Amino acid sequence: MISLIIRIVxxxxxxxxxxxxxxxxxxxxLSLLYLLLGDSSYVPKIAVNESFPxxxxxxxxxxxxxxxxxESSENTEQLVKNNKVDAFLEINNVGIDIKMLEVNSVxxxxxxxVIKKAMTNVNPTGSLTINYIYGQTNGSTFDNLGYMxxxxxxxxxxxxxxxxxxxxxxxxxxxxxxxLTPIKRxxxxxxxxxxxxxxxxxxxxxxxxxxxxxxKMEFVGSVPLVILIMILLAFTAVSMGALVSIFANSEFQVxxxxxVFIVPQIFFSGLIPVDTLPYGLSNLAYxxxxxxxxxxxxxxxxxxxxxxxxxxxxxxLLIFIVILFIFNTLALKKYRKL
Amino acid sequence: xxxxxxxxKIEINNVSKSFGEKQVLKNITFTAIDGEIxxxxxxxxxxxxxxxxxITGSLECDAGEVIIDGIKVPHxxxxxxxxxxxxxxxxxxxxxxxxxxxxxxxxxxxxxxLLKQRAEELFTLVDLSNESNKLVINYSxxxxxxxxxxIALLHNPEILILDEPTVGxxxxxxxxxxxxxxxxxxxxxxxIVSTHVMDEAERCQQAALIYNGNLIAHDKIENLxxxxxxxxxxxxxxxxxxxxxxx
Numbered sequence: 001m002i003s004l005i006i007r008i009v010x011x012x013x014x015x016x017x018x019x020x021x022x023x024x025x026x027x028x029x030l031s032l033l034y035l036l037l038g039d040s041s042y043v044p045k046i047a048v049n050e051s052f053p054x055x056x057x058x059x060x061x062x063x064x065x066x067x068x069x070x071e072s073s074e075n076t077e078q079l080v081k082n083n084k085v086d087a088f089l090e091i092n093n094v095g096i097d098i099k100m101l102e103v104n105s106v107x108x109x110x111x112x113x114v115i116k117k118a119m120t121n122v123n124p125t126g127s128l129t130i131n132y133i134y135g136q137t138n139g140s141t142f143d144n145l146g147y148m149x150x151x152x153x154x155x156x157x158x159x160x161x162x163x164x165x166x167x168x169x170x171x172x173x174x175x176x177x178x179x180l181t182p183i184k185r186x187x188x189x190x191x192x193x194x195x196x197x198x199x200x201x202x203x204x205x206x207x208x209x210x211x212x213x214x215x216k217m218e219f220v221g222s223v224p225l226v227i228l229i230m231i232l233l234a235f236t237a238v239s240m241g242a243l244v245s246i247f248a249n250s251e252f253q254v255x256x257x258x259x260v261f262i263v264p265q266i267f268f269s270g271l272i273p274v275d276t277l278p279y280g281l282s283n284l285a286y287x288x289x290x291x292x293x294x295x296x297x298x299x300x301x302x303x304x305x306x307x308x309x310x311x312x313x314x315x316x317l318l319i320f321i322v323i324l325f326i327f328n329t330l331a332l333k334k335y336r337k338l
Numbered sequence: 339x340x341x342x343x344x345x346x347k348i349e350i351n352n353v354s355k356s357f358g359e360k361q362v363l364k365n366i367t368f369t370a371i372d373g374e375i376x377x378x379x380x381x382x383x384x385x386x387x388x389x390x391x392x393i394t395g396s397l398e399c400d401a402g403e404v405i406i407d408g409i410k411v412p413h414x415x416x417x418x419x420x421x422x423x424x425x426x427x428x429x430x431x432x433x434x435x436x437x438x439x440x441x442x443x444x445x446x447x448x449x450x451x452l453l454k455q456r457a458e459e460l461f462t463l464v465d466l467s468n469e470s471n472k473l474v475i476n477y478s479x480x481x482x483x484x485x486x487x488x489i490a491l492l493h494n495p496e497i498l499i500l501d502e503p504t505v506g507x508x509x510x511x512x513x514x515x516x517x518x519x520x521x522x523x524x525x526x527x528x529x530i531v532s533t534h535v536m537d538e539a540e541r542c543q544q545a546a547l548i549y550n551g552n553l554i555a556h557d558k559i560e561n562l563x564x565x566x567x568x569x570x571x572x573x574x575x576x577x578x579x580x581x582x583x584x585x
Contacts, residue, residue, distance in 0.1 A: 176391075
């Protein structure tokens with residue numbers, strides 16, 4: 001098993017392309033996403049009524065905003081629709097009502113951000129309610145998207161590379177040769193899982209640290225816990241890659257499995273809130289490793305939960321790993337009954 | 339007694355194998371003994387590789403059995419005793435030849451100095467010493483074959499099973515390889531070689547002729563030759579074709 005791990009490590013180091021796909025591409029993609037959704041020179045245009053409290057208004061003006069004060073007779077919805085303003089603010093008894101056109105992550109983040117900052121100086125306990133004219137999703141797309149991508153990216157790349165590597169082992173005949181040595185079947189699967197697991201773990205550490213310290217995404221939860229989730233998720237990805245390779249006769253056929261095994265998992269990763277799904281489709285989430293991984297990530301990153309609150313998700317990932325391990329070991333019987 | 343004084347033998351007893359509807363091998367029976375090279379002769383598609391897989395234990399017989407040294411195949415204790423060279427090169431292309439060697443060596447339980455020494459010995463033997471640190475992806479076809487052979491010999495097995503070891507190898511290297519087989523034979527190993535090149539049979543002691551999944555002949559080479567008018571083994575296949583040996 002150790003020899004298998006050494007071999008995989010050597011192979012990966014020599015295969016610069018795969019190495020880059022696992023270690024560098026996720027970082028580049030996250031950076032790209034960060035630039036696309038994050039810091040732009042966009043200045044939000046915020047409209048308020050004459051009756052809006054001047055304390056908050058002056059705080060808002062201190063920030064990078066363009067404030068428009070409306071006469072009460074104007075049709076605010078029409079203004080927002082015509083893109084004359086990005087948001088319309090109204091005060092209510094608990095805090096501020098924000099009316100925006102649609103769920104557009106850059107604008108939503110920027111606007112809620114400035115309003116939150118303005119509020120902290122005036123009324124820190126006040127709440128924000130956001131209403132969209134089109135689409136009624138409450139909650140921040142950007143946060144979910146970023147954290148979801150942490151999980152999905154690492155899962156996808158690890159799945160792809162381990163699946164292809166496993167299928168290559170079968171097509172080149174090295175698997176047959178491997179199985180004619182005294183190695184145990186479980187040793188082959190364990191060696192593979194750990195060999196790729198090393199790179200997957202390395203990837204997780206790089207992605208998490210990069211996101212936290214370079215992109216400076218706000219993490220509430222503990223970094224080691226996030227890395228642990230990512231590693232478990234990556235191990236599941238290795239095992240799934242190996243499983244898929246059983247049903248594939250070529251590298252291309254592994255790629256053909258992406259729409260079957262990866263795309264549905266992306267849907268259930270938090271991109272669409274699972275609890276809003278119709279027809280009981282949300283139950284499908286329970287068979288998707290990415291669902292457990294991403295939900296755990298979200299709980300740790302956004303809500304700052306500790307291991308005592310998310311251990312169930314980790315346990316489910318472990319169960320996936322064990323089941324896939326057993327399945328893969330049995331599948332090798334094709335090469336040797338022992 | 340035909341097998342008197344034989345220490346090690348591979349018995350193939352009434353072996354049959356089908357893939358789905360298609361029967362590939364039918365009631366094959368013969369025995370290979372130590373100190374002899376047995377060649378499996380037959381046109382491509384005749385079932386040689388399938389038979390080899392049944393002998394190594396990669397495939398399971400539908401009927402019949404393969405017994406090596408009194409032990410029914412597959413058995414984990416046999417693995418250390420068999421050196422197998424598949425028809426495809428079965429090498430890891432993205433690591434060096436030397437790393438391939440180390441990998442398989444470790445799987446056979448060779449470690450440290452012993453393994454390195456053995457690897458260097460074999461690189462010299464197959465004339466790849468200067469190439470051992472290159473990635474296998476940069477090897478030529480012949481070099482891959484030679485590396486694959488070296489790996490089969492790595493753990494010094496008593497039994498060598500080689501599936502078309504000299505395909506695509508130039509005549510000079512081919513001779514070197516066959517001289518090596520002869521040397522190993524003299525050490526008392528069992529060697530089973532599949533080939534479709536008839537003149538390679540001349541260097542073996544026994545031949546098993548496979549045609550359309552049937553064993554049409556199995557005997558010592560000199561006996562097989564006397565069975566034909568021209569003295570060429572090839573003719574036995576023509577006879578088989580004429581009388582229409584089918585499954």
